[in-house]
Amino acid sequence: MDPERLEALLGAVQAGETSVAEALAALRTMPVDALAYARLDTHRALRTGFPEVVFCPGKTPEQVVGILARLREHHDRVLATRCEPAVADVVRAALPDLQWHPLPRLLTWGHVAPEPPGAGRVAVLAAGTADLAVAEEAAVTAEMAGVCVERVWDVGVAGLHRVLAARPQLDAADAVVVVAGMEGALASVVGGLTDRPVIAVPTSVGYGASFGGLAALLTMLNGCAAGVAVMNIDNGFGAGHLAARIARRAGGAA
Amino acid sequence: MDPERLEALLGAVQAGETSVAEALAALRTMPVDALAYARLDTHRALRTGFPEVVFCPGKTPEQVVGILARLREHHDRVLATRCEPAVADVVRAALPDLQWHPLPRLLTWGHVAPEPPGAGRVAVLAAGTADLAVAEEAAVTAEMAGVCVERVWDVGVAGLHRVLAARPQLDAADAVVVVAGMEGALASVVGGLTDRPVIAVPTSVGYGASFGGLAALLTMLNGCAAGVAVMNIDNGFGAGHLAARIARRAGGAA
Amino acid sequence: MDPERLEALLGAVQAGETSVAEALAALRTMPVDALAYARLDTHRALRTGFPEVVFCPGKTPEQVVGILARLREHHDRVLATRCEPAVADVVRAALPDLQWHPLPRLLTWGHVAPEPPGAGRVAVLAAGTADLAVAEEAAVTAEMAGVCVERVWDVGVAGLHRVLAARPQLDAADAVVVVAGMEGALASVVGGLTDRPVIAVPTSVGYGASFGGLAALLTMLNGCAAGVAVMNIDNGFGAGHLAARIARRAGGAA
Amino acid sequence: MDPERLEALLGAVQAGETSVAEALAALRTMPVDALAYARLDTHRALRTGFPEVVFCPGKTPEQVVGILARLREHHDRVLATRCEPAVADVVRAALPDLQWHPLPRLLTWGHVAPEPPGAGRVAVLAAGTADLAVAEEAAVTAEMAGVCVERVWDVGVAGLHRVLAARPQLDAADAVVVVAGMEGALASVVGGLTDRPVIAVPTSVGYGASFGGLAALLTMLNGCAAGVAVMNIDNGFGAGHLAARIARRAGGAA
Amino acid sequence: MDPERLEALLGAVQAGETSVAEALAALRTMPVDALAYARLDTHRALRTGFPEVVFCPGKTPEQVVGILARLREHHDRVLATRCEPAVADVVRAALPDLQWHPLPRLLTWGHVAPEPPGAGRVAVLAAGTADLAVAEEAAVTAEMAGVCVERVWDVGVAGLHRVLAARPQLDAADAVVVVAGMEGALASVVGGLTDRPVIAVPTSVGYGASFGGLAALLTMLNGCAAGVAVMNIDNGFGAGHLAARIARRAGGAA
Amino acid sequence: MDPERLEALLGAVQAGETSVAEALAALRTMPVDALAYARLDTHRALRTGFPEVVFCPGKTPEQVVGILARLREHHDRVLATRCEPAVADVVRAALPDLQWHPLPRLLTWGHVAPEPPGAGRVAVLAAGTADLAVAEEAAVTAEMAGVCVERVWDVGVAGLHRVLAARPQLDAADAVVVVAGMEGALASVVGGLTDRPVIAVPTSVGYGASFGGLAALLTMLNGCAAGVAVMNIDNGFGAGHLAARIARRAGGAA
């Protein structure tokens, strides 16, 4: 509606029915979001290529179905995160062509694993088996954003040789995601081994004084290696998204 | 400059030099803040009557002098908060007609204590002597915003009869500010005695497990009396400002 | 009983059976709450118009039924908060004319949505879908207190144009309630857009380093916009009640 | 065994078979607890009159039955705390003369409510309905320790007149227990009203920024009224036990 | 003034100038604290024997002098706590007969160490040398309240034999104060050795993960020995005051 | 593969097909972990005698079965920790010769309790019944590592004579593990009684201000007795493993 009001106003100016001063005054009192919205809409178009994302917690299965069905009409890729298995069952009964990723609890539509040439590259490292759900959330999210993902699992610092063995994958990446719970030291070690941007994700894996991931979070924030930034605890989606943003800009250069 | 660009665009539409479609496209790419600024400026004008405020920490005395001097040209009341005495000395040497409030460390220009009829009323209660600096900051701030302030000092819950004795002042107020450190229980007690909006300010007064005001803050947030909202620790300015907002709207009705 | 004792004492003074000095001594030893109660009772009467409220947690369904049934005899509006659905089922079986609000888990009796002219106005903004339960609790509570509520849902700061679009509703309100979880930044943004009193409610929506709402709580307490006060995490009831207190005083002026 | 070893050693000294120097050396190497135990045993005898107590969490129902059965043989009063209802069912099937207190989840044997003359007196105040489980735990514990308990329920600071009405009960007590959750302000208010020793018990009742009772705990620790000491969160047993210790010594004086 | 108003009212009733109903109505609107104050004043008189106390932080030396001078006119014992040496110098210059206790930073007037027969007894235990300032604050406070104090210094749990050696002093006391920093384990150990009421005071002595006394505070709150209650960190005054309350009631019995 | 590449490179040098300079350059670019792995493998061989360990949380029963079956082929002792009973049922159905320890939730293969002569010795002390699961985890882990374990249960500081009675076991040990929840004071007391290395394990046993074991953790970290180091909350496995490391080196000396 607001664009129409704006068009009408301009038409009146053109027709001489409204003076410039009157138009300026009208613009002053017109809700600023009319223009803001147009502007933002353009901005969103620039991001084409990133999937639309649905955050499932707090939504009923029916709501998730409805949103996903609508999004599929306008987008070529759709991603739903933190989807409980019971919710996923309902959604997939209604939308059978969605793909279910049980470990990271993701529902995807249009997911493919991009191939290297021409695409940016992200390496995702996970310290322990229990960190895989978060790491895979990051990996699939990045793939949905069109970048090639190298998965490097089970590289805890207690087995340092496995971390060292990941150097080729680090060197080939445009951005690195490090996922670790417990004490989260992997981020520091990786940060010291590579000059690529590192996105660290603490996980809530641990017990006792891990305080739900707080220990790993603080470790990563205080890391003495330069070039490491940190996401919220268990935020694999955010890390995958940010790594893809970085890799897509960098990858275009290759 | 941006309003000029806008005016020029509208002029071109009026002159037929620019089509409506072109103008719409131009508006889409014009920085949205051009309009936003105009809009916000109007909005600010609506707030006339509140003083302009300078937050001193992190500014040199010279910067404070410069800002205050400029503000005085366009406003009838100016307030500088959290001003160290040494900074105040420099400022007052340059701007001798400023008033210095040593306890709350405020510099004011144009401060008067409004008289009741026609003005909203705020009651400010302080639990202990050590809470007075914050309480007085709230009181002067509210007065600078044009409301009448009733100060009620030294009404800690350990001497409950003094709290009870403040009932007439509570009943006469449009909004109540409660300032208390230590355990901060005064907010709950006052909240149970009045039906006026209560703004609670925890202070950092205390020791040991007060943890710099955290104890009083949590007490006030968990208060079982309805009608109490909480400010940041030691934020007397914010409480005085909000109380004045409330009292001015309510007081206008009287 | 105590008023009777007081009346008897005064009668004895009047009859000359008790001297003034004896009466004074008797008053000194008479439980102070006899008078206090009388005084407080009067005070409560002044608050007529606010509903009686039952906080359900820790009470059996039968207790809730009993309390609500009794309250309905003396009040025209009754509100029960934080009512589990299973409890609500029992209560409504016994008291079928109660209204059940499943999202905010409220039971109401006598709930109507007041119409603007003559009533104060409260705008309730919610940042995300998951914040709606708390926001609706605030909204219904305010309506029960007799003010007109404007609901503005889904205005997270990540979609800033939607926040900007809420300016008209902010301008029309006597008080604003902002409900947000995650990082809670909406309170600061709204505080910068309006000069109305803002009551911010952090919610426990979030994960990881949100620490059950602590992150949003701290954000709101530290907000750099003046005029914002904060409630306990998830305390929609308290925010709605306080906003109604403010709006009723202000609204009477319109 | 150790007392026997000691007796044998002394017998050998008496018989001249062991020199004093040898006996001293033997005592040096004899486990010190042999004597310590004897000493401590005597000490325990001095405490006669306090019940033996079983802390149920972490014990199987069968273990609780076994311990209680054994204790009953040597004591006239037995108390089991924090007993889940399912455990209580098993225990009472085996030991039918035990008394079950469902609210505080206590099992007692030999429980009577002592009558005032000759017994110390404890007043137990509870702020809200949800605090009653902890308060009743304190009350029954104190009764099991032989003191007379005055229960004063539902005296939250939001209804200050009810607190004031409790003054006679405070004045009659040798020790006062205050149980409160939420913001816990009741402890400060009571501490300002009485000169009796006050034992404050924060409860985990609350939500949001109560952080499981932390808010009430900090409030009580920082209370500005003198004469108040604090127990662990929800530790009604400890408060009742300590209050009884105080009241028994004081009450003997009456 | 208020007592006069009350007396005048009763006089008017007596004279028939005011009806009983009018007097009742007048009492309803008379500030409740008029009576409350009288009542509380009486109550304070009951506490005779406890010193008047001045908390120095936040007061100028001149204010401290003024308050102490006034208090001395009406009381036989006066105590000022947390007095900085520089403040003490000023105060003693003006009031030379005050006694200065440099370790606990107390100023006293009328301080004597009561002798056992006829007085209650308090034992004060300090774990380490660095805890002595707080322990001595407790001890002098208790002496000012008229009880006999037994000081037991340097009884840390790392030297358990010294704790065991304090058993006679524990057995002779009516109440025990335990002062300990670092990990604060002394409170649990003492609580297991005595059946007297134990008041535990955590101190801020320590470093690193003592977090300003938090570690000792949590230790003492979680102690598994019954009969221990806890004060705020470094609150020697509060512990001494409460122990004296307990000992005076108990000691009167001896 | 990498060792083969290395061998091929050296063969080429030997054959004169590759110069030393070329070989050095090749080594520079060869993934460093090829050598690192070999090196680390040797290192692992040095640790023979310690069992292979499987941390069960986050693994399916089938995964646990698969890992354990494989480990048994190459090791004489295998240990699985934190195994839920339901998982243990599945595992034992597939691998019937595994031993199930229900209290510490361990599965072992090859577990024997080593006999003293020739083996190092570890004493494991537990403060309360509820700490036994963690203590037994430490004990069985140490036994799996080949050391003799002395279990000393139920030695809380509230019953100090039982702690003192454990002195002979402390004196006979090469390393001591202390397991305690609640306030965790046992570590300090034991640290003051022995000159053996003490490994303290806080447990999550407790309630209220124990904050899931934080209180015991801080107590143990701040203990004033020298010679005590601390493990994560509930980390019985880590304590048993470290104690065995110490005792094996020390015990070899006996």
Place this chain on the structure above:
Amino acid sequence: MDPERLEALLGAVQAGETSVAEALAALRTMPVDALAYARLDTHRALRTGFPEVVFCPGKTPEQVVGILARLREHHDRVLATRCEPAVADVVRAALPDLQWHPLPRLLTWGHVAPEPPGAGRVAVLAAGTADLAVAEEAAVTAEMAGVCVERVWDVGVAGLHRVLAARPQLDAADAVVVVAGMEGALASVVGGLTDRPVIAVPTSVGYGASFGGLAALLTMLNGCAAGVAVMNIDNGFGAGHLAARIARRAGGAA
């Protein structure tokens, strides 16, 4: 030395003095870091273009002089961070061609502000005046790493129009650094306005419940806008370094 050992070993293989098997065995026992170091050295060479950095805290002025003098011999750009003014005075007396940046407390050598064409671009936004020291640290660090920096100061969310006005600078950047204290909401708002990678830096600017930057840190970690990662509090250097890493890879593509 180690490279020499390696060369000698290869020479012996070449000369037939050492068999391939012997060489393999020797490599196994050779400290792995000999090769690791060579490898890492190469890796470091790849990072040419980033300055060498000296972290000043904990170093004497003489040590800083020594390190900087040595670094200048081998590098064209040197950066020293967190340098106290007094230290800077000593350093600049010895090394007069160093540049001193008083606000961010940096010493630089070889600092130039890169010009856009051919260089990546970073936008640095600061919310308030007090955040400038950290923001400028990020800006200079990024410039030292060869990228063009756009500074956007004073864009707090309380003045939303200024944030909106920064859209062109955001759109032109390859990476965005957001520096904010108090409640840190700027990161979320910027994250919602741009699709560039955003590095958020909380600052310790604030008071009360900002808890030294914790509030801003939590806000930024919980931000609901995708594409934002977080640095440690006040870590402007880290943010500038990481942003430059990202922009250099992306900028090469332009």
Place this chain on the structure above:
Amino acid sequence: MDPERLEALLGAVQAGETSVAEALAALRTMPVDALAYARLDTHRALRTGFPEVVFCPGKTPEQVVGILARLREHHDRVLATRCEPAVADVVRAALPDLQWHPLPRLLTWGHVAPEPPGAGRVAVLAAGTADLAVAEEAAVTAEMAGVCVERVWDVGVAGLHRVLAARPQLDAADAVVVVAGMEGALASVVGGLTDRPVIAVPTSVGYGASFGGLAALLTMLNGCAAGVAVMNIDNGFGAGHLAARIARRAGGAA
């Protein structure tokens, strides 16, 4: 005195003046610490070889002089920790043969660096330059306890090759001390490289979210490498002492 009382009692038994039963009764009431003290004294003798230690904070220079002078009469090695330079100046003026270690702020008497053969060995690793004060405190403490110390400085995980280069020193040690601030990840890395007992010491080195060492402490407690125990923040003395305890037992075996 107490040993005398005991000797007299035994003499009386020997002389037939006291019966065995009477002696048993007398022993029951004799303060248990008489024997405990004797016992503990013997125990202390067993620890010969460890230095006597004075913790300086909270003691006047004169007190430190007095204690050290007395200790030197009975011991061959004396250690004073956390000694401020100003205190050290006074002490050394009085006791000129004491050695001053300015970095760790230690005063020693009788300090020598033990030579390897025949002595246990401890490796002390420090992550950064700022951690050296704590690391050196551990090293000197261990040397004072008679073990040989290998210092390995500047081995942060950001330069992993230096950590790997420390493998020979790790392999040669009986116990390893790891000192690290910031994120403290070094402990995990070292724990994965060695099978020796590792004592980790977090330091308060860091800023922002290091929270005075809390981040490093949590990292070390949650380390996924087995065999690592943790000391309090900055507790170099404790780590050196415990490592020496371990190494002395183990080293005797070599």
